[in-house]
Amino acid sequence: MRTVVLTMKASVIEMFLVLLVTGVHSNKETAKKIKRPKFTVPQINCDVKAGKIINPEFIVKCPAGCQDPKYHVYGTDVYASYSSVCGAAVHSGVLDNSGGKILVRKVAGQSGYKGSYSNGVQSLSLPRWRESFIVLESKPKKGVTYPSALTYSSSKSPVAQADLWSTTTYTSSQNRPGADPGEMDSWKPGSVLLDEGLVPKEELSTQSLEPVSLGDPNCKIDLSFLIDGSTSIGKRRFRIQKQLLAEVAQALDIGPGGPLMGVVQYGDNPATHFNLKTHMNSRDLKTAIEKITQRGGLSNVGRAISFVTKNFFSKANGNRSGAPNVVVVMVDGWPTDKVEEASRLARESGINIFFITIEGAAENEKQYVVEPNFANKAVCRTNGFYSFHVQSWFGLHKTLQPLVKRVCDTDRLACSKTCLNSADIGFVIDGSSSVGTGNFRTVLQFVTNLTKEFEISDTDTRIGAVQYTYEQRLEFGFDKYSSKPDILSAIKRVGYWSGGTSTGAAINFALEQLFKKSKPNKRKLMILITDGRSYDDVRIPAMAAHLKGVITYAIGVAWAAQEELEVIATHPARDHSFFVDEFDNLYQYVPRIIQNICTEFNSQPRN
Incomplete structure (x- = not known):
């Protein structure tokens, strides 16, 4: 009897094992027959803006032809969500104009989207927007599921929303329904809230709600x-x-x-x-x-x-x-x-x-x-x-x-007026006996160093020079030389005269022989270099120069009188008069004189 019972148990166990093995095999066959659903990449048009797609990260397929300028793009590398997704892809270089698949990832909004021209697409600048995105090659991350169908934002009329917001006054993010606290911090009276961000009310149009760029x-x-x-x-x-x-x-x-x-x-x-x-x-x-x-x-x-x-x-x-x-x-x-x-x-x-x-x-x-x-x-x-x-x-x-x-x-843009290309500069150089041949060459080197800083031509800065003692001599006028090499050569050829020091007469001579022939729309600069006190009065000639609009710089060396320099110089004297103990130290003032000339120029209207 016991043997019969054991035999029956063995049969039951054997049957159970057979059923178990058969079931497992059946499940494997069923699993083989059931295929995983294939991922379908959603297709979008060139005019679809990233802000209309709710998904934070997605893969899409763009058609050909999205390089067209009518599909506006805002920003560079990181784009405002008001941009065309596919237009941004072409601008970034991820796609060419033939279209293809891209990976789009939403990121935080920015201030100061910078426009640029790239890959046949001109992107525009934008002051700020509440949301941004970046475009990458369509390489899915492991373990990340991308949507086969995109979720789009509500199609409520933006104009209706705008009208709603513009008829209600809100002072902070706490009493505005649905306000994003970060966004409302920048809320300004007269602005309206759209799906994509804040837009000043005056920028709204029933024809277009596109944000207006401040320009590049x-x-x-x-x-x-x-x-x-x-x-x-x-x-x-x-x-x-x-x-x-x-x-x-x-x-x-x-x-x-x-x-x-x-x-x-x-x-x-x-x-x-x-x-x-x-x-x-x-x-x-x-x-x-x-x-x-x-x-x-x-x-x-x-x-x-x-x-x-x-x-x-x-x-x-x-x-x-x-x-x-x-x-x-x-x-x-x-x-x-x-x-x-x-x-x-x-x-x-x-x-x-x-x-x-x-x-x-x-x-x-x-x-x-x-x-x-x-x-x-x-x-x-x-x-x-x-x-x-x-x-x-x-x-x-x-x-x-x-x-x-x-x-x-x-x-x-070399034709635009700058401090270096828009003046007639007349050098008035003391050639008196006290200067001496060696020091006179040092003065000419100082004149050369200043001249080198300017853009020289007939329509840019022009250079003239007068040498004086008791008498005056026009070394060359503004219309004599029209290139920098010719001017520098002319300065080098100036010969030392020797004699007395009549600075007042020299200023009058320069006004008559140099600046009277200056062009009406040129700035007129006189740079006078002297090593001693004048034998004649400088006050009336200096006043005449100032009244005629000649900006005068007075540079004194060694025995020059400081009070005389200040009379000659244009007001304020501290910016237009300089004194050095020795001729060899003149070079030190070149950068400061150029800086003062440019600072004064830049403080005035450019054109």
Whole structure:
């Protein structure tokens, strides 16, 4: 009996084991048959903004063609969430214009999004935004699940929200419903809350809720485009010209803290379409450019440049004293009047002139050109920086990026007035017997060291020199030499005269022989060097110099009278008079004199 029971138990156990093994095998087969769901990458359009997607991190696929400037991008590397996701991907270099997959990660909002041009996309600047994002290559992290479908924010009408907020007054984050404390710290009266952040009420429009850029601070220029509206250009070429203007307006990132741009069209006579303060952002400026119509007439470029010099760059038209003035002149073929004199006056007013010439005269047309080589005569440097020549109108678009780069390169805008390129400087040098031959050479070296600091040319700083004893001698006038090497050679050739010390008569002589021939719009600087007390009175001549607007620096050596130096010097005397015990110490004052000249210049309006 016991044996039978044991046999039955063994059978039951054996059956259980068989069932167990069979079940495990069945589960494995079932597991093999059940495949994990495949991850589907969501696709978005070029105009989708990161702020509309709620997911903090996601992978998406962008289509081709997102390089188009209509898909606005704000920032560099880190982008404001008001940006086009795919546009930012192209700008960052993660994608090219053919599209593809990207990884997007949300990060905290920032202050001061900086615009830049990269990979064919011009991003814009933005003062602040509540949320940012970065774009990476689509390499998923291990263990991170990315959504196959994106979650979008509510489609409530932003305008309705704006109206709601603008009719209610809130003073702090504590009594505003749904306020983000960090965001509300920067709340200002007259601002409205949208899904993406705070926007000043005046920036709202029923047409567009896009944030308005303050402009690129690295390109703070006042720019006038002089466009060719003459009959000979034709309607098709005129449209191509306007297209370049619109592209420049987009690339520059127009705004009150950056570049401002106006447009003047010329034909028989010039006319301003809009000035510097008419349109304060790239979007409005592009719209205005599209509405410009052709005027017709001749191609009177010289008349147009004169018009811009006299009328365009005024405070009433939005000109800013701290921003360089730039004029870009576009010419189809050649002008029907002369440009050299008008351009010279413009440059001497501190205007940087760029010329874009398209096509030009054929061999059988050159007889009709009024002023051969007109572009080189118009610009202040003939090194190619200020001029572009385009063989065909259909290649005009190729000038866009080099033009934008050059007009924004404020360090190289050499025609703009600075303390080093906008003066007529007359040296009045004591050649009396007490100086001596050796010390006189030291004085000339001091004059050389000062001169080297300035930009010398006929349209920049000009140098003249007078030597005096009892008598006076004009060594060279302002119009004698127009290059730095020639001036330095001329200073070196000045011969020591020897005699008495009539400083008052020397000042009068310099006013008559040097500064009377100074150009009206030049700053006039007199730098007088003497080693002793004058035999004649200096007070009346010094007063005459001051009344005529000549800024006078008096440098005394050894036996020079300090009170006399202070009478000669422009007020305040502490900034314009200097004294050294020995001639060999003169060199020490070069940096200080240059600094004082520039400090005084920079305290005045630039243009």
